[in-house]
Amino acid sequence: MSNSKKDFTLIKLGNKFNFFQELDIYKFYNELSKSCNGNENNNFCNTVSFSVVDDPVVITLLKKLFRNLNYLLKYQDFFVDKITKAEEKHCIHLKYWLYDQIVINNFDEFEINIIFDFLEKHIHNGMLDKSSKTPCNFHRLNVGDIDDIKNMYSYSELFYETETKNYEKILNDYKYLNYFKNGFDLYRKSKIKCSTKENSGYCEEFKEYKNIYEKYGKQSTFLPCQEWLLSALYNKDETLSTKPSQKGLKSIVTLDPDLQKLLERDKPVEQKNLQNFYKLLTGNYEKYTTNSCDSLNEYDVKEKSIVCNLLGFVQKSLEIWRDTYENYDQSSSNKPCDYFNYWLYDKLRHIDATPCDIELLYQLWYKSAIQKTIEKKKTCYNKEYNGFSKEELGNKKRIFEFLEYYNVIRDKLNEVEHKEKNEYCKYVMSIFELYKKMEQNNISNSYREELNLFRHKFFGNELHFLEEKCSDMCLSFVFNEKLKTLCPFKEKNPTELEKKNLKQCENFESRNATGHIGGNDKYDYNFSNLPTYSVYNELNSNITPDTYYSICSKLIPHNENHCGIYNLCNKVVRNLTKLSVMKNHERFDRCAYITHWIYDEITKIPNIISMNIYEKIALREFFNVVYEILRKVGIFDCFLNAFNINFEEQKEKKYLHDYFNNFNSFTCNISSNNNECEKYCEYISFINNLYGKYINRSCYCFKSDGCKDIYPYYFKCDDNYNPYKLFEKLKCNQIEKFSKGLEKVIKPHFVDAHVIWLTEKYGKKAEKPLLKLEKIESSSTPENVCNKITCDPFYIGAIGGFGLMGLFLIFFIFYKFTPLGSYFDNKDARNIKIHSQKGEEEFLENYLEFNRTNMKNRRLRLAYHQA
Incomplete structure (x- = not known):
């Protein structure tokens, strides 16, 4: 086991980060690590026999483990005023302690198996108080499993037992940040791996851990926001910070700069709804923000002023929704609410607030919208918020705006003479590249809604339209799941x-x-x-x-x-x-x-x-x-x-x-366009020579089933395509230059011609006596009637050949599957076997004699078989 694993033991984590020493698991861990030499339960440590284990380090660990298991059965007597958390987590803490000790002692697979063997044999066999049930289930794990499970336990304790402000401390140390990120990743992967009926020790352990993990998650309203922050750390995204800041409160929300640039230059009259709606919201935001929010007093809000301003604006907007926003510029009923949500996304990008504060904002928004619905008033519900990073918020807004203005872009692409068509194509390509990137990074379904809207828009004919208008942009690869980027051929720019x-x-x-x-x-x-x-x-x-x-x-x-x-x-x-x-x-x-x-x-x-x-x-x-x-x-x-x-x-x-x-497209009228017809006829004459040159190598013809194309990508064997027929169709012989006509290329010989000839030849001879059968007297014997089998030498030879093959087959079966064959083979084999056995006996005698030497200082090992 690598020494670096020891850097992440609980004691080392406590020394590195002081807040770990305040965790319940840390206090519990210290109690479990106490020596067996103490007064408490000392009799148990000294009286229990571990004679089947010969490693003193393993014995010491097992003594502590079984003492601690007895502690858990009566934890009220041993952990008074020391452990305050729920009883369900005590077993997780105990197993974490065990795995940590395995890491500290650098145990290998052999020693780990000794521990699990002992547990399986003795945990239900008198080692614990018989009046109580076993407090923990132990599942057999290997070294790698123990490392992973312990890493997940460390992650979960950080997740549940500490405040988000402590995450900033972890950010300062890349090694430890990676360790906790890996624990988060292991948890996500294990959910998938163990979702099936797999019953490995690892998955059994994980399922027990997961049940406790999810139980505690349901008890807190704001635990998801902590996980979102860890997820952002894992993805190395620029996330909503845990540090207070007023930056961006007065920022102006605008369209995507690339789209804005195109629209300002061409100034389309239609489809200005979104742009104007953003301006309206930005203006009202200055009016309706407030610093007085009594509704936040009951919550633990880190950045109260930021959340208060946003919440005040949202609640005021819901109050005036029907009169101000609902039918804005004759938009559909859902459009203004979508515009409002994406405007707020952009606002959140420029406001540094914690994920938990933003989650609270969305929860209070939802409650206000519910109240408006109860009062039978028009309102706007919030979209799902899953702790989006700043990058995710920007990407979601950018895709939405592109889809909203797509009809304007489409009209510009239809203008063939439009000077800036290439600029629009470049913008479309950048959006398609963004889609591919979002699709690759959609692990937590952050982009689910936008990706579905995009697919709905461009599956089918609309994508073909863009491919035609914006060629050389690789747009056709946008839905190719095998490619991680839009255009695999544009990996770098030219030097x-x-x-x-x-x-x-x-x-x-x-x-x-x-x-x-x-x-x-x-x-x-x-x-x-x-x-x-x-x-x-x-x-x-x-x-x-x-x-x-x-x-x-x-x-x-x-x-x-x-x-x-x-x-x-x-x-x-x-x-x-x-x-x-x-x-x-x-x-x-x-x-x-x-x-x-x-x-x-x-x-x-x-x-x-x-x-x-x-x-x-x-x-x-x-x-x-x-x-x-x-x-x-x-x-x-x-x-x-x-x-x-x-x-x-x-x-x-x-x-x-x-x-x-081109065959079906050749048409001309000699009387009206003699020059064109002459060119066609000259071309047909040229093709006729090639046709004759390639037909034998390109066609496989049967008399009974026509001709088959051997090379269909350049030659068709159907006689309807014969140049001679096209020559006649265009009446080329009426042109003086081609008055002598055209030599017709005939089909290749039938490959089955000889077989058909033989069949016809011998078939007729065989049919004659059958046709005259009625003339044969009834007293005629069968020997006098010639039939197809007895009269045709081919069939006589075939029957003889098959008969000879049958005899060989019978001899082969007797040789392979009866004692007759074994008898001939075993004569020499018996002599070889006797010689081989003597050689083996002599080798074993020499080997044993050699290995008896120098055994004085070595432990005797006996191989045995149970009776």
């Missing part, structure tokens, strides 16, 4: 050196350098009126200015010699991000488009293709980044081949893919 290297490739003159494919390819047909054009145009659209994906930064050093590779990576991030939220058929189709688009765009990067593509470090790095992107966005059904890439072949596959996706 100054990276910014310098991200220069445009305006003067780069190697666009047609060696290795560039397709720059002047005459087969790069580009029909802007066909479906594939719009998809590729979307995939290749420019990235939003100033967008920086840190995951692509590895390609910046290669951008100078391979101009465009970094920009392509950014586009891949955006396109795969959109793919990650697509489903079913849409997802499959878009994956095929992205795959062909990436290979095609690579060929346009200068100096990227060489005779050996593996020599290009930039290309290898690019594919590594692509696979990292796929992993981060959780795409496992769309991959690119990064090995043995034939870019010419990939380009041909793209042509075929595009042809099949």
